[in-house]
Amino acid sequence: MNMTILTILLAFMVVSAALCVxxxxxxxxxxxxxxxxxxxxxxxxxxxxxxxxVFELSVCAGLVxxxxxxxxxxxxxxxxxxxxxKVKERLKRFIYLPFILxxxxxxxxxxxxxCMDFSQVMKAGGAGAKVQEVLWNNRQTDILGQIVIILxxxxxxxxxxxxxxxx
Amino acid sequence: xSLLPGMFIISAVLLVAAGVYxxxxxxxxxxxxxxxxxLTKSVTLLLIxxxxxxxxxxxxxxxxxxxxxxxxxxxxxxxxxxxxAFRHNDTLDTRKLNNLKG
Amino acid sequence: MPVLFIFIPxxxxxxxxLPVKNFGKKMxxxxxxxxxxxQIALSLAAGGATWQQADSAIKVRLVANLSVDFFSAxxxxxxxxxxxxxxxxxxxxxxxxxxxxxxxxxxIMMGMDGVCMVTDLFSLYVFMEVTAVAxxxxxxLYKRKEGLEGAFKYFMLSxxxxxxxxxxxxxxxxxxxxxxxEAVRLYLAGLKGVYxxxxxxxxxxxxxxxxVKSGLVPFHGWVPDxxxxxxxxxSVLLAGVVTxxxxxxxxxxxxxxxxxDISMIGNTLVVLxxxxxxxxxxxxxxxNDFKRMLAYSSISQVGYIILGLGTGSPLGFAGxxxxxxxxxxxxxxLFVNSTAVEMQTGTRDMRRLGGLASKMPFTGGxxxxxxxxxxxxxxxxxxxxKLLIIIAVWRVSVVSxxxxxxxxxxxxxxxxxxxxxxxxxxxxxEVENVGESNGGIIGAELLLSAVTLVMGLLFPFVLLxxxxxxxx
Numbered sequence: 195m196n197m198t199i200l201t202i203l204l205a206f207m208v209v210s211a212a213l214c215v216x217x218x219x220x221x222x223x224x225x226x227x228x229x230x231x232x233x234x235x236x237x238x239x240x241x242x243x244x245x246x247x248v249f250e251l252s253v254c255a256g257l258v259x260x261x262x263x264x265x266x267x268x269x270x271x272x273x274x275x276x277x278x279x280k281v282k283e284r285l286k287r288f289i290y291l292p293f294i295l296x297x298x299x300x301x302x303x304x305x306x307x308x309c310m311d312f313s314q315v316m317k318a319g320g321a322g323a324k325v326q327e328v329l330w331n332n333r334q335t336d337i338l339g340q341i342v343i344i345l346x347x348x349x350x351x352x353x354x355x356x357x358x359x360x361x
Numbered sequence: 362x363s364l365l366p367g368m369f370i371i372s373a374v375l376l377v378a379a380g381v382y383x384x385x386x387x388x389x390x391x392x393x394x395x396x397x398x399x400l401t402k403s404v405t406l407l408l409i410x411x412x413x414x415x416x417x418x419x420x421x422x423x424x425x426x427x428x429x430x431x432x433x434x435x436x437x438x439x440x441x442x443x444x445x446a447f448r449h450n451d452t453l454d455t456r457k458l459n460n461l462k463g
Numbered sequence: 464m465p466v467l468f469i470f471i472p473x474x475x476x477x478x479x480x481l482p483v484k485n486f487g488k489k490m491x492x493x494x495x496x497x498x499x500x501x502q503i504a505l506s507l508a509a510g511g512a513t514w515q516q517a518d519s520a521i522k523v524r525l526v527a528n529l530s531v532d533f534f535s536a537x538x539x540x541x542x543x544x545x546x547x548x549x550x551x552x553x554x555x556x557x558x559x560x561x562x563x564x565x566x567x568x569x570x571i572m573m574g575m576d577g578v579c580m581v582t583d584l585f586s587l588y589v590f591m592e593v594t595a596v597a598x599x600x601x602x603x604l605y606k607r608k609e610g611l612e613g614a615f616k617y618f619m620l621s622x623x624x625x626x627x628x629x630x631x632x633x634x635x636x637x638x639x640x641x642x643x644x645e646a647v648r649l650y651l652a653g654l655k656g657v658y659x660x661x662x663x664x665x666x667x668x669x670x671x672x673x674x675v676k677s678g679l680v681p682f683h684g685w686v687p688d689x690x691x692x693x694x695x696x697x698s699v700l701l702a703g704v705v706t707x708x709x710x711x712x713x714x715x716x717x718x719x720x721x722x723x724d725i726s727m728i729g730n731t732l733v734v735l736x737x738x739x740x741x742x743x744x745x746x747x748x749x750x751n752d753f754k755r756m757l758a759y760s761s762i763s764q765v766g767y768i769i770l771g772l773g774t775g776s777p778l779g780f781a782g783x784x785x786x787x788x789x790x791x792x793x794x795x796x797l798f799v800n801s802t803a804v805e806m807q808t809g810t811r812d813m814r815r816l817g818g819l820a821s822k823m824p825f826t827g828g829x830x831x832x833x834x835x836x837x838x839x840x841x842x843x844x845x846x847x848x849k850l851l852i853i854i855a856v857w858r859v860s861v862v863s864x865x866x867x868x869x870x871x872x873x874x875x876x877x878x879x880x881x882x883x884x885x886x887x888x889x890x891x892x893e894v895e896n897v898g899e900s901n902g903g904i905i906g907a908e909l910l911l912s913a914v915t916l917v918m919g920l921l922f923p924f925v926l927l928x929x930x931x932x933x934x935x
Contacts (some may be wrong), residue, residue, distance in 0.1 A: 197365060204372040207406075211376050211399050215383040223395055226431055234402055238425075241413045246425035250405070253429050258398065258436055265440040266391060298378055302371050311554060329368040332420075334583060335528050336427045338469060339589035342577070345476065346570045347434035350600040353563050354441030377626075384623075388643075391614070397622045404629045413635035421636070424585055428629070431592050438596055440616055442603050446611045 200240060207233045212295060214289045224262040231255035369371045369410030376403030390443045394436065433444050465529040468505065468539060468576040472498050472569040479566060491565040495550045500544035502576070504534050528579040532892050533666075534719075537784060538579050538712055541791045544914075545703035547571055548795055548907045556806050564604060566698065571597035574594075575708045584642040584721075587713060588625070590696075594709045595621050598701065602693040613692030618684045618755060620675055623687075625681075627672035634665040648721050669717065670731055677710030679769060680739045683762050690758035695802040698754060702761050703795035707787060711765055715772050715787075719780060724810035732773030733856070734910030737863055739766030740870045748877050753801045753811040754882075756800045757794065760837060763874065770851035770867060772858050781929060782851030789844040789918065793836040796911035800830040804903050813885055820886040827886040829908040834882055836915050838875035844918035847925075 207230055214226035231254040238247035376399060383396035407424055412421020443453070450457045472628055475498045479491055526549035531539070547570060553561050574597055576592030599621075603614035638661055639650045656663070675682040690698055714732070722728055743763025764786070771783035798821070803826045804819065805811050820827030835846035849871060857864040918925065 200365065201368060204368060207402075208372055208375045208379070210421065211379045211402070214399065216394065220389070223392065228399055229394055230370070230402055231397070234406060237406070239408055241409060242418055243371050243409055243412070243422045243425065246409065246422040246429075249426050249429050253433050254398075254402075257433055260438050261433075261437055262391070264396070265506075269453055272442055276433060280401050288386060291379065292463075294382060295375055295378060298375060299371065302374065314387060329403040333427075333578075334587075335583065335586040335588050336465075337576060337594060338728070339586060340427060341436050342469070342473070342570060342573050343421050343431055343589070343593045343596060346597050346600070347437055348461065349563060349566055349570065350441060350596065351432075353567075353604060354445055354601055354606070367571045377630075384619075393619060393859055397619075397626075402631065404573075404626050407630055407633040411633045415637050415640045417636075418642045420641070424636075427585070427589060431517075431589065435592065435596055436624065436655070439538070439622075442599065442611055442614050442618065445603060445606045445610075446615060449608045449611065 200237065203233055203237050203240070204226070207237065208295065212291055215291055220266045223264065224259055224266065226260070228255045228259040231258075366410070366414045369406065369414070372405045373407040373410070376400075376406065388455050390446065390455060393455070394439055394443065398432075398436065401428075404455075405429070465531045465580045468531075468580065469573050470528075470848050471501055471505075472573045472576070472710035476566055476569050479562070479569075479771050479865060488562050488642060491562045492554055495565040496547065497552065498572070499543045499547040503540055503547070503573070506531075506539035506543060522750070528582050528586070529577075530582055531580055534716070534784065535579040537788060538708060539576060541788055542572060542575050542579075542704050542708065542862070543698060545791055545795050548695045548701075548911060548926040549700040551907045552699055552799055552802055554695075555872055555901055555907075556695055558800050564601070564694075564696070567597050567601050570701070571601065571705065573702060578708055578712065582644050584644070584647065584776075588628060588632060591628075591709055591713065592625065593623070594705060598705050598709075601697045601700070602689055604697065604830045605694055607692075609692035610694070611692075612686040613685075615690040620682070620685045624672040624675035627668045627675075630673065631668035634661040635830065637661055644721050648723060651722065651725070656718040666722070666725070666728055667819065670728060673714045673717075673795065674711055675710075676706070676733060677714065677765055677769070678706055678739075678762050679735050679765065680762065681740045686762055687755045687758040690761070691752055691754040694806065695798070697793050699798045699802070701800055702757065705763070706761070707768075707791065710769055710856065711787065714769065715780070715783060717736065718772055718775075726775070729773045729775045729786075732769050733859070733863060736766045736770030736773055737866055738769075739763060740867055741766075744870045744877075747874075750813055751812055753804065753813055753885075754798070757797050758811070761790075761794055761873070764794070764837065765871065767867065768848060770863070771855055774855045776855050776858065778851060779855030782855055784847055786852060787843075787924075789836065789848050789915070789926040792914050792918075793833045793909055793921065795844060796829060796908060796915065797837070797913065800826050800906050802831065803908070806904075812877075813881070814887045818887065825905045825908060827902070829912045830886060831882060832912040832915055836919070838878050839871045840875070842919045842922075844915050844922070847919060847922045 210226055210230045210233060214223050217223050219260060232237060233246045235251040235255065238244075238250060276353060378395045380399035380403065383399065384393060387393060387396065393420060408424050408428065409421055412424070413416050419451055464497075475494050479494055549568065550565065571594055573592030574590050577589060578594060581587050581590060600615045601619050602617065603610045618892075632642060635647055638645055638659065641647075651662070671682075678686040690702055693701055718728060718732070731891075740763050741760070742910060743766060745758050747756050747759035747763065750759060768786050768790070770782045771779040771786065773779070801811065803823065804816070807823065808816060808819075810816070832843065836843040839846045839849040853864050853867055857869060
């Protein structure tokens, strides 16, 4: 029961990512990306990773989508002709994706499945540590790195998003 | 349970394939960003899956949280660069980004 | 105690951003210089007696899993030196106060210091991303057209490389449950040569991802664009340390400490190194833009470092480490020269330049030292490190050593021709009115060429020193 639900969810995730690649409108692609994040959140909940799931939902399906939508709205093309010309030429290139994905799936199931051997994976003793303990006791270097990268991001946004004073 | 690890790897590979296809076949700068985000989703899935298979969910969650924070900063900076390029060229076409020759 | 390398620049950034009126803008350059000098001093003291005493005295509560050994100390010293030169170049070549640039430079120093000191694969990824994000912003800092384009191309390839490295880390995590260097090394040693498919996949992904980050052929597409379109002081920093720390250093650290004695990786590295040497040298010949030519030459020199690393022998590693340091010094020197030329003549196009040495004696003289060191001429430092690498490769494969030697001769021939045309030779009418660059730039050039000369002339002492530290 657990496994079939998981399989269906993973399949949905791949389908929604393929949709995200194939839709013509940029805004719809951003929404499909948010949908992919949401499905990943559910998968993470089922795999007993609630904290990461919450982060994924609020940050990726929320903040990143906002960033994309604002970037898309700030970069709209100016004239109708440009929009129409773009739409016409893209469909041809992107139509191949589902076939490629299906072919890849078949190849992997047939050729690689027997090769995959998970017997040597080491299982952690017991239930493993709780994420809060791990994050604060063992991974303090990562937290330091996160602080530094957030500072860098702040400077980057200040530098890059400022309007130029003279054109 | 025995089928599950293979499933993670297969879905991660399919997601990577979708992302790489989008990256190669697009001429729009923002779509490149979307493709890179799909690649990041696939790697997040792989990390969580790897944690589940080896039983270390605590560490895997810590990895995933750090990864998500870093990725949002990267996407914000990349969107800034794309905006700057748009303001210069007035278009999001990658074929216009060919000033540096050689 | 190693955590000080990260805390001191962090403190500097906080100090610069205090909400005191205009305090940050005035003090930025001074604070930046002081931070780099402190880093140079600390890295020189690492491992000595004072270090141990201070280590036991300062019990930092943060359990940060950072460690500094001889290899890291050399790289930390290089980072400090090149950052100092970059700050001086910025101050002397650009009119603005550089507040954003200096803050970003401090942040990128934090990232690179973190990369040098971590003992865990995932933390390596975290600090590598810090360095990458800071370098995108630095390249695009002035928001000129070329800068944004170079930054975007670098970003695209860097993001793909990051995904590959993360996938490799995930596979290794799947097998070992822990990503520390020691744990992975013990696990790999315990496998005794029979690798499950996850581990082989992890090797391939690591090598591919790190080759993109180091700028090895065939993944070098972003290097010329990023180096030539960045602002001048940023180019000095990029070519001198950022690419090398974020890519080559990680390869060296992983190959030496984690993937010990795995010959399939070593052979791949030797092949990649050879291809980069040859193609980098050939591509540099057809360039007209000074900075682009220097970028291709960097690709070639990084190939030498990877070649020495791939042999797997201590001699090869020592040669690679030395070439790492030497290349940082002489490539930065050449980029400072190109900054001086651009400042004074307004162009980087080499077809329009000629006979500059009579007008700019210091720049001309130091560029001679830089070019000769790149080509590997005794008694400059480049010669010794290339010699060590070629000897180490000779023991593994004579053909490879020949190819490396030939490429070196090719580089020499081309650089001599270039020298003759741009600096010596007839003075083109366009450059009649140029004068020498201003004092700071001359100072930086002289400092770097002095280091090159000293390393070259005192090389036997350097070898003895490294032997004492147990590297060879």
